[in-house]
Amino acid sequence: MQKWLLLxxxxxxxxxxxxVWALNTTLQTRPGFSQTNxxxxxxxxxxxxxxxxxxxxxxxxxxxxxxxxxSRHPEELKDLVTGLGQLARADTVTQAIxxxxxxxxxxxxxxxPQIGRDYGDAMKGKIVLDACNAVPTRDGSIADEVERDGIxxxxxxxxxxxxxxxxxxxxxxxxxxxxxxxxDPKLAVPIAGDDSQALDVAAALVRDAGFDPVVVGKLxxxxxxxxxxxxxxxxxxxxxxxxxxxL
Numbered sequence: 001m002q003k004w005l006l007l008x009x010x011x012x013x014x015x016x017x018x019x020v021w022a023l024n025t026t027l028q029t030r031p032g033f034s035q036t037n038x039x040x041x042x043x044x045x046x047x048x049x050x051x052x053x054x055x056x057x058x059x060x061x062x063x064x065x066x067x068x069x070x071s072r073h074p075e076e077l078k079d080l081v082t083g084l085g086q087l088a089r090a091d092t093v094t095q096a097i098x099x100x101x102x103x104x105x106x107x108x109x110x111x112x113p114q115i116g117r118d119y120g121d122a123m124k125g126k127i128v129l130d131a132c133n134a135v136p137t138r139d140g141s142i143a144d145e146v147e148r149d150g151i152x153x154x155x156x157x158x159x160x161x162x163x164x165x166x167x168x169x170x171x172x173x174x175x176x177x178x179x180x181x182x183x184d185p186k187l188a189v190p191i192a193g194d195d196s197q198a199l200d201v202a203a204a205l206v207r208d209a210g211f212d213p214v215v216v217g218k219l220x221x222x223x224x225x226x227x228x229x230x231x232x233x234x235x236x237x238x239x240x241x242x243x244x245x246x247l
Contacts, residue, residue, distance in 0.1 A: 041065040044205075045100025047093055047115065048107035049077050051173035052131050057104065059180050059209040061087045070096035097122045102201060106131040106168070109146070110139035116158035124161040127198045129205070131168040133227045152192055152222030165193035165202040166222040168209075170232050181210030185237040190214045190245075192222040212238040216245060 041064045046057040049069040054077075057067045061084045069077050070093045077090035097103060097119055107115065109132045116123075132155070134146040146154045152166050168176070168189060179187040189211040193199045199215055206213035216224055216231065224245055225231030231245050241247075 039064050041208075042101040042201075043068070043099055045096030045098075045103045046070060047096060047103060047105045047119075048111075048132075049080065049090075050106065052168065052176070053104065053106035054080050055173040055177050056106070056131070056168050056209055058084055058088075059176075060205065061085065063208040063210075065208065068096040068099050093119060094122065097126070100126070102126070102205065103128045103162075104131065104168075105129070108132070108138055109134040110142055112155065112158045113142065116160075120159070120161065123159060126162055127195075127201050128159055128162040128164050129167045129202055130155045130159070130164055131166075133169050135227070146226065150220055150223035151226040152219030156194075156219055163193070163195040163198035164219060165191055165195075165198050166219065166225070167191040167202050167206065167213075169227075170225050171235060175235055176209075176211075179211075179235070185239070186210065186212035188212050188214045188234070188236055188238040188241040190216045190225040190231050190241060192216045192219055192225070194219050214238050214241050214247070216247065 043066045044057065044060055046053045046067060046069045049057065049071050054069065057069055058080075061067050064087070066087045068089050068091050069081060070091055071077060074090040074092055081088040081090045103123065103126050105115070105128060112132060134143040134151060136143040142154070152164075155166070156164050170190060189206045191199060191202050191206065191213050192215070193202065203213035203215065216222065223229055231241060234241055234244060236244070
């Protein structure tokens with residue numbers, strides 16, 4: 001019998017409470033940490049509020065997180081934030097970075113070097129969840145760099161002073177929207193990063209979005225679930241994903 005079948009409601013409640021405590025404790029020890037909102041949920045800044053950014057950010061809003069959605073044209077996000085209620089706001093990328101305790105980046109991969117150049121100083125020291133995928137026909141030569149070095153190492157190159165975690169890159173937004181908070185066993189979301197505290201925060205946010213985090217390893221190991229890797233496109237449970245990746 002799988003381990004998750006043995007977790008009763010009380011144990012799940014304790015795990016959830018522990019995750020929230022770890023999330024807040026980790027963030028509050030970070031220099032420059034801003035206060036969470038009244039319900040204790042950390043603030044999230046979304047860079048790139050298209051299908052993935054809008055979907056995952058919306059799930060965090062529904063879980064009680066204040067979320068600032070940003071794009072080059074924040075006025076175009078009016079319908080998105082209006083539909084999500086008072087915890088959602090549309091603003092510039094600068095404002096999203098400044099107000100977010102955690103950043104979520106969901107843009108075409110070819111835009112990452114420019115974001116790093118323009119906003120690297122503001123992002124310094126922040127936990128950054130990177131959901132971007134490199135597509136050769138869209139993103140050009142940087143996709144060759146990803147293929148050669150692995151996507152975790154490549155993203156770290158362009159976001160060098162952040163606490164980077166790869167997350168939410170393996171499935172279409174329609175699957176995330178449909179499967180969020182489904183009955184157990186939850187859909188698995190692989191994550192990878194070099195900072196253990198950032199991984200704890202990312203795992204808690206994966207749970208808040210309604211999924212089951214699977215820590216694959218370091219940023220170098222994110223190659224296992226980058227586009228074309230064995231963990232990519234796997235709409236499976238945590239136990240099934242671990243088996244596929246031999247974790």
